[in-house]
Amino acid sequence: MSIFKLLYRVLRVLLVIGAIAGMVYKGIIREDFENYKMHAIPALMYHSINHTPDKWPAELCVAPEVFEEHLKYLKAHDFNVVTTQQAIILLKSGQNVARTVILTFDDGYEDNYSTAFPLLKKYDYRGNFYVVGKDVGMTFNKDGIIQYMSFPQLQEMHRQGMEIGSHTMSHDPLAMIKPNFLPWEIYQPLNLFHEKMGFWIAGIAFPNGSFNDAVIAEIKKHVKYEYAYSGVPGCNTLKIVKDRPFEMRRAGVYDRGRGAKDIEKALLKCYIFGYLEEKGIPAELLDRTLTFLQETFL
Numbered sequence: 317m318s319i320f321k322l323l324y325r326v327l328r329v330l331l332v333i334g335a336i337a338g339m340v341y342k343g344i345i346r347e348d349f350e351n352y353k354m355h356a357i358p359a360l361m362y363h364s365i366n367h368t369p370d371k372w373p374a375e376l377c378v379a380p381e382v383f384e385e386h387l388k389y390l391k392a393h394d395f396n397v398v399t400t401q402q403a404i405i406l407l408k409s410g411q412n413v414a415r416t417v418i419l420t421f422d423d424g425y426e427d428n429y430s431t432a433f434p435l436l437k438k439y440d441y442r443g444n445f446y447v448v449g450k451d452v453g454m455t456f457n458k459d460g461i462i463q464y465m466s467f468p469q470l471q472e473m474h475r476q477g478m479e480i481g482s483h484t485m486s487h488d489p490l491a492m493i494k495p496n497f498l499p500w501e502i503y504q505p506l507n508l509f510h511e512k513m514g515f516w517i518a519g520i521a522f523p524n525g526s527f528n529d530a531v532i533a534e535i536k537k538h539v540k541y542e543y544a545y546s547g548v549p550g551c552n553t554l555k556i557v558k559d560r561p562f563e564m565r566r567a568g569v570y571d572r573g574r575g576a577k578d579i580e581k582a583l584l585k586c587y588i589f590g591y592l593e594e595k596g597i598p599a600e601l602l603d604r605t606l607t608f609l610q611e612t613f614l
């Protein structure tokens with residue numbers, strides 16, 4: 317069979333599945349899906365809130381005006397924007413958490429302080445900032461100037477209701493590094509941030525979402541850690557925070573030039589992945605399958 321015939325067949329199958337899924341979603345399971353959203357909190361991941369510098373991958377940056385469009389979308393749709401620790405308390409209390417969302421920012425770029433932080437305050441929203449221990453306060457000249465937030469800046473954000481967490485010491489993917497380096501990557505930021513800022517952090521976001529059993533075991537040794545973000549898309553529910561607090565769900569929101577549509581799509585992705593996960597379809601498997609299909613056929 318020629319490659320075109322094969323592609324045609326695969327596309328036809330996907331179209332049929334899509335059409336059925338659409339019909340089912342509109343009719344039978346719509347109510348069930350809406351009920352799911354009442355006990356599920358998506359977490360969205362940003363990096364730099366800036367115009368993309370030359371040589372930077374576009375997915376690392378969301379322009380300030382686009383980010384503000386995202387915040388306006390959340391305001392217009394009555395979203396409650398909380399810290400991760402607040403979200404965990406809400407989930408454990410069993411309240412209706414429909415229209416609750418967590419906004420997270422990785423890597424600790426200085427624009428998180430100078431641009432994202434004032435915008436979040438303007439809308440009365442909370443943000444969560446996961447910073448790399450060795451980079452705090454540093455400026456590097458690599459593919460252009462990269463500047464990272466300083467401890468006094470992080471302290472100020474914390475005082476004003478933002479949550480600060482760890483993104484490890486070195487930013488190396490945790491599943492790839494030698495196990496004897498894990499305590500340094502995981503334990504060290506706890507002490508370092510406490511020493512420099514005077515408060516204990518409670519969360520860690522895994523660089524590239526990478527983790528394994530040894531990583532989870534290391535985190536569990538340190539009682540200050542309440543949660544960790546994996547790279548698995550979906551939503552955070554009571555089940556996730558109770559059974560897998562160190563594998564919380566999170567998905568990236570990227571600037572694809574569609575303004576508020578980009579955050580709307582990212583939220584929908586979280587809800588659909590989370591809903592399917594609750595119905596027994598593992599989010600990791602679904603994510604891998606979709607990535608494979610995308611890479612193979614698009």
Ligand SMILES: [Zn+2]
Binds near residue numbers: 422524
């Ligand atoms: Zn990162």
